[in-house]
Amino acid sequence: MALEKFVSKTLELLQEEREAEIEETRVWQENISLKDLQNKGVCLLKLQIGSQSTGLYGRTVVILEPRKHLGFSSLPSNSFGPGDIVGLYDTTGCAAASQISTGIVTRVGQASISVAFDDLKDGHSFDSDALYNLLKLANDVTYKRMKRALNTLNGYNNGPASNLISVLFGDTKPTSQSQPNKVEFFNSNLDDSQREAVSFALSQRELAVIHGPPGTGKTTTVVEIILQAVKHGQKVLCCAPSNVAVDNLVERLAQCKAKVLRLGHPARLLESIQKHSLDAILAQSDNANIIAEIRKDIDKAFTGMKKEKGERGNLKREIGELRKELKNRETAAIAQILKSADVVLSTNTGACDDGPLKFLPAEHFDWVVIDECAQALESSCWIALLRARKCILAGDYKQLPPTIKSQMAASKGLSLSLMERLIQMYGDSVVRMLTVQYRMNSAIMQWASKEMYQGRLTAHSSVEGHLLKDLAGVACVEETSTPLLLIDTAGCGLSEMEVADEQSKGNTGEVDIVDLHIKALTEAGVKAKDIAVIAPYNLQVDLLRQKLSAKHPELEIKSVDGFQGREKEAVVLSLVRSNRKGEVGFLAEDRRINVAVTRARRHIAVVCDTQTVQNHGFLKSLIDHMTEFGEVRTAFEYIQDIVPQNYTRDHKDAKTASSSTSTSTKHKVKDQPSSKAKPGQKKSAGSSSKENATGSEKQAKSSTSAEQEQSKGRRAEIREQVERFMKNLNQSELQFPSSFNSHDRLLVHEIAEELGLIHESKGEGSERCITVSRPPVSKPAKEEARAATEEEEETVPDSKSEPSSQPPLDLKSLHLERMKREQQKREENAQQKKQQNNIHPPQGHSSKKAKGKNRTKAGACDIAAASAPDDDFDTLISSVMKADSVCSFVKCKASVLTLGQLCLFCNRQYCLSHHIPEVHGCGDKAKSHARMRISKEGILYAGSGKKDKSMDPNKKAYLQRKLDSKLKDMASQRKPKNKEKDG
Secondary structure, three states, rough: HHHHHHHHHHHHHHHHHHHHHHHHHHHHHHHOOOOHHHHOOOOEEEEEEEEEOOOHOOEEEEEOOOHHHOOOOOOOOOOOOOOEEEEEEEEEOOHHHHHEEEEEEEEEEEEEEEEEOOOOOOHOOOOOOOOEEEEEEEOHHHHHHHHHHHHHHHHHOOOOOHHHHHHOOOOOOOOOOOOOOOOOOOHHHHOOHHHHHHHHHHHEEEEEEEEEOOOOHHHHHHHHHHHHHHOOOEEEOOOOOOOOHHHHHHHHHOOOOOOOOOOOOOHHHHHHHHHHHHHHEEEEOOHHHHHHHHHHHHHHHHHHHHHHOOOOHHHHHHHHHHHEEEEEEEHHHHHHHHOOOOOHHHHHHHOOOOHHHHHHOOOOOEEEEEEEEEHHOHHHHHHHOOOOOOEEEOOOOOOOOOOOHHHHHHHHHHHHHHHHHHHHHHHHHHHHEOEEEEEHHHHHHHHHHHOOOOOOOOEEOOOOOHHHOOOOOOOOOOOOOOEEEEEOOOOOOOOOOOOOOOOOOHHHHHHHHHHHHHHHHHHOOHHHHEEEEEEEHHHHHHHHHHHHHHOOOOEEEOOHHHOOOOEEEEEEEOOOOOOOOOOOOHHHHHHHHHHOOOOOEEEEEEEHHHHHHHHHHHHHHHHHHHHOEEEEEEEHHOOEEEOOOOOOOOOHHHOOOOHHOOOOOEEEOOOOOOOOHHHHHHHHHHHHHHHHHHHHHHHHHHHOOOHHHHHHHHHHHHHHHHHHHHHHHOOOEEEEOOOOHHHHHHHHHHHHOOOOEEEEEEHHHHHHHEEEOOOOOOOHHHHHHHHHHHHHHOOOOOOOOOOOOOOOHHHHHHHHHHHHHHHHHHHHHHHHHHHHHOOOOOOHHHHHHHHOOOEOOOHHHHHHHHHOOOHHHHHHHHHHHHHOOOEEEEEOOOEEOOHHHHEEEOOOOOOOOOOOOHHHOOOOEEEEEEEHHHHHHHOOOOOOOOOOOOOOHEEEEEEEHHHHHHHHHHHHHHHHHHHHHHH
């Protein structure tokens, strides 16, 4: 009953999935522009032919590339893979009329895609100067084969798989041999868990499941099991859901001198294993020459029929006999090759009845081995499972599940793999898990082990402590000496892109940070080919490729799905999401994040907004692990001209506002965030003030939140420490401990900046800490500074008495406070110099020197206060106005009421003779500002070079999408009008 219910339900869900794919294709063709199809990853536009060659068996292999002369160096992010069926079209569109041919993808790189074509439509030939579109085509062959297998399963009687079917549907329990034979292993380097898995698989009569977490040598174990089966005289059918996984097994088995045969279209196979394909072996067999001669005789008979009309009847009979002989010869040759092979390998759907396996008897295979079973639909596994008495399933159900178009079908159970269903049914009794991993540094592994694998994984001694600095030619710097690096963008204003009508997400701020981190790694000697950049969204993958592919051609940049089963020495993971609501989208899929993190061998760097991603429990566990065992940096250390944003979320989204304060960390902060908006930052500062306003409204609503109270308390606690230090004039500096996390450090920077103190980092590595000290002032000024501090304390509201948490920074008020303090300092210095001049009258040479150094007057208020009596307020006001209307340069009396220039650096007004910063004493500040502009914008001086009229590529892409959408809407509105006119 369970079997019939399973078959009927699965057939229904498969039909739903098929209809979803057909509907998607129909919607694409009718409503979606080619550009949108490319954005979805199923179409590649305007490709040119890089090269073409004749591949195996006369097929034409064409390498298609983007238009390099227009500056495109890499393909857009896409979902094409080896084995996909694609249509080649001319640039008029992707309709049937413009189709040139169909082919099979053989290889996909970042800069090109290779496609094998059997024949071209209507005698077309490829033009190297022409442009082509490539579209992924739906393939209904797979669905037909799965349905046929399920219907066969439903009516299965007394075949080789009868007992296996009973076990897999829970009618009978799995059994094992009472006395398993002692195993002599081919591979002497297997660890204990691998040996146990091999022994267990050999001892089971019907079913064994090998659970292989990342890097635990699952393929090595499966190869050993297959070799042991062959040694015992078993015939093995080995399958996997993808061509890449099957080819990997073929390569490993061929090295062990096993007789392997690979079924499948030669265009889908790796070049290195094509010699093991059925076509290649058939071409080299003894029957090959005879088959070739028969084909020649058939061709001669056809030619004779055209020339000699009288002999047509005899020749027709001869052709019939020759064709019959050809079929018998080919059948015998294929059957002989199949029977002589110890291991036959194919994809799950390639093991079907209408393929070469139809030439074998039903009971030929003893075992079926399905690798990467957790990534396959269960219905595809039954195509192969009906052929054998025993099955071995290998994979990791904690990584990505099979790809399904219909979310409804997935939620109803289509996404549940056979491997996961059996583990739910039988538990550990049928499973052996591999527990020693040979890929990751133990610090990277521990998180995945704890969160996904019950803490059972251990790192092999060869990889336990390996780091990037251990690689040949790599320098020992901080980036290469840590396995875990978290780069936190929280509070830095690096929000995700909000693109209308676009499901995919991007984050240009994170792209810049990834770029700088890749630069640091490559400058330290890490090769670009050993680094992977992974992002969960296609739009972010495209942005990263635009930024990085030209600089680092060998750098692999892919989505998470494109990296399953792969590994790299270093992985940089951009999580993209950064928003007020704390939405993480499909980052909430735990398996996807597990795959992304476990690709790294020696170093994983995660770039993310912790305030956003920590709203999801699983992502929070990753952040907590990296905070506790790795190194944490803020985005301020990478991008110096960003403006801090202290926004908070409403109570349901503010779970993590202070969570990072509870854990001790290793930290470092090199550059302090500046609260003064720089000239190039007007836009972000403006958006910042809007966000702050919104944040403050949310704060008022969520004042009762316990998390915000804790964050507010932490801020008040740090502020209290700083204020105590300011009052204690005997203490020269205040040093905060190195255990402070990124959130605490940000608070220290903000509070010190607000109070006009110097804040800098000291120490190296894990000992790096923040030190706060007073600005250098003379002794007489200390009393005034103390009074100013007390006055400031009175004006600053006590955070404990406020019902809501600390209000967001007001950049303008902070800037004005800083200017006020600088004004006080200048007045104090002027007073001090005046006293010195009274005591020691300046001589000729020294007065010139002093004049050169101090080129600006005291402030307008200082001049006015000196020239007006203490009790005459009106005179004071008029003196201030008079002083403010004159050039601030020393001894210059020129009026600046009508013609004057405000200096951006000292905020004073100068006449046109003295407004240049180098003239009036702001030269150093002007130089540093110019250096910043050169590095950021490439402008040497005002007006240098050509004016950059190019639009930001992200904005351009967004506007192009909006334009396409509007044109489509206008076109749809125009159609009915045309019909009315025709009528």
